[in-house]
Amino acid sequence: MSRKETREELMKYFYQLDMNEAFYSDDANEYLENLEVQVDEEYFLRTAENCRKNLTSIDHKIEVYSNGWKLNRIARIDLAVLRLAVCEMSYDDTIPVSVAINEAVEISKKYSSHDAHKFINGILGNLNRSENPEAMI
DSSP, X not given: OOHHXXXXXXXXXXXXXXXXXXXXXXXXXXXXXXXXXXXXXXXXXXXXXXXXXXXXXXXXXXXXHTTTOOGGGSOHHHHHHHHHHHHHHHXXXXXXXXXXXXXXXXXXXXXXXXXXXXXXXXXXXXXXXXXXXXXXX
């Protein structure tokens, strides 16, 4: 399975953890065992662990760069997409920032509300410009 499809599964996993208030559990392997589709397991597990270990920092970045939005005001599906993208942008040197942002926008177009991709792109763009002042994205 491609990284794009694996990202979608990670977003679903993050959404599930959030809805069950179980983000600090370490059940990524169990989640993978129950999937009916194939994913890039190494990438999935690495990203799930990075997000779990850095959730406080990731959530802080989302709040800071969402111009005052509190996490509880952000749609749960959008929060899952943002957590995945911020995790990739901040904790995975193998993924270009532009790819993380583009994939998040595309996932939000598929799974979220009509204009959610604009909100997500804005937050990720703000984060990128702040952490990489020379960035044009």
